Amino acid sequence: MMEEQQNWTIDTSKCVHCHICQKNCAFLGKYGIDIGDTKRLDELAYHCFLCGRCSEVCPVKIDGRRVVAEMRRSRVKADQGAFVNKKYKRMIAEKKDYLYRNYKHATEKSVLFPGCNFPSVYPKTTKKLAELLLENAGIGIVYECCGKPVADIGMEDAERAVIREIEGRLLAKGVKEVILLCPNCYAYLGKHLSVRVVNIYEKLRELGIGEKIAGGGRMFRPCPDREKKEWLSDIAYFMEEKSVQIEDVQCCGLGGNGGVLEPELAKGFSQKLKDAPETIYTYCGSCAGNLTRNGCRQVRHVLPEILGTYEKPDTVKSLINRMRTKYL
Ligand code: SF4
Numbered sequence: 551m552m553e554e555q556q557n558w559t560i561d562t563s564k565c566v567h568c569h570i571c572q573k574n575c576a577f578l579g580k581y582g583i584d585i586g587d588t589k590r591l592d593e594l595a596y597h598c599f600l601c602g603r604c605s606e607v608c609p610v611k612i613d614g615r616r617v618v619a620e621m622r623r624s625r626v627k628a629d630q631g632a633f634v635n636k637k638y639k640r641m642i643a644e645k646k647d648y649l650y651r652n653y654k655h656a657t658e659k660s661v662l663f664p665g666c667n668f669p670s671v672y673p674k675t676t677k678k679l680a681e682l683l684l685e686n687a688g689i690g691i692v693y694e695c696c697g698k699p700v701a702d703i704g705m706e707d708a709e710r711a712v713i714r715e716i717e718g719r720l721l722a723k724g725v726k727e728v729i730l731l732c733p734n735c736y737a738y739l740g741k742h743l744s745v746r747v748v749n750i751y752e753k754l755r756e757l758g759i760g761e762k763i764a765g766g767g768r769m770f771r772p773c774p775d776r777e778k779k780e781w782l783s784d785i786a787y788f789m790e791e792k793s794v795q796i797e798d799v800q801c802c803g804l805g806g807n808g809g810v811l812e813p814e815l816a817k818g819f820s821q822k823l824k825d826a827p828e829t830i831y832t833y834c835g836s837c838a839g840n841l842t843r844n845g846c847r848q849v850r851h852v853l854p855e856i857l858g859t860y861e862k863p864d865t866v867k868s869l870i871n872r873m874r875t876k877y878l
């Protein structure tokens with residue numbers, strides 16, 4: 551615990567209390583604190599969405615997201631997980647040892663890893679994509695959760711175990727390449743795997759699968775790709791016109807499990823987009839689902855458009871869709 555605390559103390563000691571992070575974050579703004587206000591931030595660590603906006607804007611380069619993540623890990627160590635086991639019981643029960651895991655359709659060399667959220671809200675598109683990859687390139691599919699939700703609440707031991715086990719299962723199947731279609735899985739799991747990792751848009755382009763999307767619309771970037779825009783540049787190939795980036799919405803509301811303790815803030819993020827007349831594209835199943843749930847009916851994930859299913863997010867049967875993946 552000492553070591554973890556020292557990490558964020560060293561980082562935050564550079565804070566000049568310019569309040570820029572506070573002005574750019576609904577959570578920090580609500581409580582009137584900066585990332586440098588570590589005592590209060592530590593108490594409120596589970597109210598944060600781990601979106602990284604504070605890290606982007608800080609003039610002295612304090613990584614607020616990492617500060618909060620380390621505070622959460624320290625809390626879990628200090629109380630042996632009592633707080634998280636109570637507050638996030640259902641999520642932990644599902645994701646720590648993923649209940650709907652299915653490796654029956656894994657193939658050697660390369661597999662699609664759609665994560666847990668995309669198949670929940672886009673079951674038809676997942677099916678079509680799996681069929682196309684199998685027919686065109688002999689690529690199979692594994693249904694698995696990358697473990698990020700468990701890592702986000704600070705369960706470091708569980709995080710390590712999940713990664714080790716996923717790696718072990720992939721290697722046991724002879725997998726050499728994992729195709730990720732969720733930017734969260736990519737940012738989180740991708741860096742831990744020893745096998746090659748590619749994003750789905752890179753792979754579709756390589757295989758010559760998919761149609762271009764007419765018009766650019768507005769683009770909502772998921773938190774993990776906001777700074778690097780790595781996925782965005784691969785997606786640009788599939789957009790006939792350049793899309794306008796949405797910069798003034800902090801998060802879809804699902805990030806970091808912050809919505810559990812801040813449901814109103816989580817819901818409020820989408821309000822700026824609710825009445826926008828044009829199509830809003832995104833490339834994260836969780837963002838598309840949550841923005842739609844919160845009233846943004848014009849949100850479209852780019853993948854169903856590229857593959858021609860034009861599927862809208864199924865926010866009603868998402869859990870059932872996810873459960874089904876175990877039996878496919
Ligand atoms: S933006 Fe950086 S320096 Fe400014 S208050 Fe926040 S953490 Fe401190």
Ligand code: SF4
Nearest residue numbers: 575598599601602604
């Ligand atoms: S990570 Fe996001 S929600 Fe958390 S403090 Fe930073 S800006 Fe606010």
